[in-house]
Amino acid sequence: MACDADIMIIGGGLSGTMLAVQLLRQAGRRTILIIEPRAELGRGEAYSAVELGHTLNGNAARMSVDPDNPDDLTQWLTEHIAAGGWPESAEQNVPISELFPPRGLFGVYVQQRLAEARRVGAQQGSTVEHICAEVLDLQTDADAVLLSLSDGQSLRGACAVLATGMFPAARTAQKHSSGLNAAALDPWNVAAMRQLDPQASVLIIGSGLTMVDAVVSLEQAGHRGPIEVFSRHGLLPHARRQPPAWPDFLGDDKSIRTPRQLLRELRRHCRAAIAQGVDWQAPLDTVRVHIARLWSQATDVQRRQFVRHVRPWWESHHHRSPPLSAALVERLHGEGRLRIQAASFKGLEPNSKDGISIRIRRRGESETCVVQGAALINSSGIEYDWRRVARPLPQQLLARGLIQPGPLALGIAAAVDGAVLDADGRASSRVFAMGPPLRGMWWESTAVTDVALQAKALALRLVG
Known part of the structure; x- marks a missing residue:
């Protein structure tokens, strides 16, 4: 039986849309389906907000969806504001790179980047189609992945990606x-x-x-x-501030490997910053790029200690x-x-x-x-434990052993390249995951920069 698509993306929020953008930019011809019940792609839970007061919690310089251009959002906002968009931006009275845009406007930015990628992909014969439905079930065979949708459709593709985003509690x-x-x-x-x-x-x-x-x-x-x-x-x-740059102490000292070592060294640098009249957020911000490495090399005991004893303070200081x-x-x-x-x-x-x-x-x-x-x-945040999420797809995948909970029941388990692990620990050759479902693997897997980097890496893996 012929496939409907080369790649089926389950979820059309930021994760799924950014993956589609990266796939469209790759050489070659491919058919991509995004299955998303919302009427618009690129918004998901986070960027469907309509009130101007609901803003990003990072400034424009930190929120680029292009991993190769950290100034991408700043550049887009510069053009958008110059054209008369978002006149309220003047109220923040800061340079454009330091603006905190409304989340709804960020969704428009993501949609425009998808539209541009569609035009690039069309030159090579690549297409993206939005299927407005919910995926209820997923099954695999030797040749393809079969999806069952809420509108009664069945879709067949060479591979599928779980880009389901976040489940707000x-x-x-x-x-x-x-x-x-x-x-x-x-x-x-x-x-x-x-x-x-x-x-x-x-x-x-x-x-x-x-x-x-x-x-x-x-x-x-x-x-x-x-x-x-x-x-x-x-x-x-x-409150998020804009501290000056601080030396990358984790990059300079690879002997720091455990949560205890990290906390001790981070506190030392924060005290040193305060003594110099520098905002304590400066040393903390250098940790961001090392989180995936530190989390992945920690033992289960160390991770559990971090979640139990440190997580509340990490969340309040970092998020x-x-x-x-x-x-x-x-x-x-x-x-x-x-x-x-x-x-x-x-x-x-x-x-x-x-x-x-x-x-x-x-x-x-x-x-x-x-x-x-x-x-x-x-306002209890995000539900990362898929065993507790009463949606058809997570429950079906868990019941049939096609996935297993991730470390500490955070999201789902996957190989380093995003290939989903089944209940027996076998990596799938056709089902992958990215973004918030991989929280247990990388700890920080929800921020825009995290998602953008994962999208590029997974696109290269799927094309390869």
């Missing part, structure tokens, strides 16, 4: 659900928040970047009441908030409207009155208590 059905999402507001749904009493008390579970987005959404909806935030460690993301959003959170906190409490969410409570009740256990206390509010927002 607030929007992802859980296999073992507490009912939290059914009772909670979407963190990005400003229209729904406008239906609240502006003075109502809002409860938020989680204090990471999704919480920051939720606070921005509430502000744009006109909310002026109290906001109670509960997270296990009570840590807020630091930082854009300046305008951070300033809003700081202002509301200073006004007493926003309170951060170190407490674990223990479940929903029946409530006969208007509003919602949750049970929490504050850190350091053995007893739980009930907290009431008019509304609840789930």
Whole structure:
């Protein structure tokens, strides 16, 4: 039976779109299908936001989708703004390379780069087609990969790539659900928040970047009441600043291999930076390019220790908030409207009155208590454990042993070249993965630069 495509990409957010761009740039003729249920490619969960206040958490100089041109987004923004686009950019009052663009606008940038790549590919006879459906199942045989879609179609291709992106906890059905999402507001749904009493008390579970987005959404909806935030460690993301360059101490000293060694040396450099009047974020930013190497060479015990003891502080220091959003959170906190409490969410409570009740256990206390509010927002971040994601494709692949959980149940397991490992540890010759599904392999596998580099490497592997 003939194949419908040379390469089938499952997911058309940033990961899938960037892979298509890299494939179109390669010499040769090939047919590419992107199966994505959203009407638009290049947006996914992260870049479908429509509010200007929901911005990237990295400035333009850090967010290029072209691994060969770190200034690509800066150059695109320069042209876009000169043509009259995004007039609000002047409010940030910084050079274009230091702007934090709205996530929706970043989606437009990704789409334009795909359109350009399509024109390049067309010169060699390569095509990309968007199939607007969800992949429900995947099977392989000796000759091809067969996909079953939500619209009843079946597609057959020489190989398939799992570019499913992120599963935000607030929007992802859980296999073992507490009912939290059914009772909670979407963190990005400003229209729904406008239906609240502006003075109502809002409860938020989680204090990471999704919480920051939720606070921005509430502000744009006109909310002026109290906001109670509960997270296990009570840590807020630091504001992202633009520190000067710092020596690449990890590149200079290859003897640093374990998480303990990294933390000790990083603290030393941060103290040295502060003593010199340099922002502590400068030494921390040099670590980024070495994370994949350090994580992959660590033992399972070391990785587990890092996740258990260091992860909350790594997330709050490394995954930082854009300046305008951070300033809003700081202002509301200073006004007493926003309170951060170190407490674990223990479940929903029946409530006969208007509003919602949750049970929490504050850190350091053995007893739980009930907290009431008019509304609840789930800002607990990303669900990386595919065993908990109640979507047809992850559950089918796991049930039939075509994939296995990644290290520490983060994403799925794969070989270094992205080939998916089955339940017996065998690398597939036809099914690959990239981006957030490989979180367990590389730890940082979600940022734009990570995805761009993986897309280029995987495109070369597939073409080869």
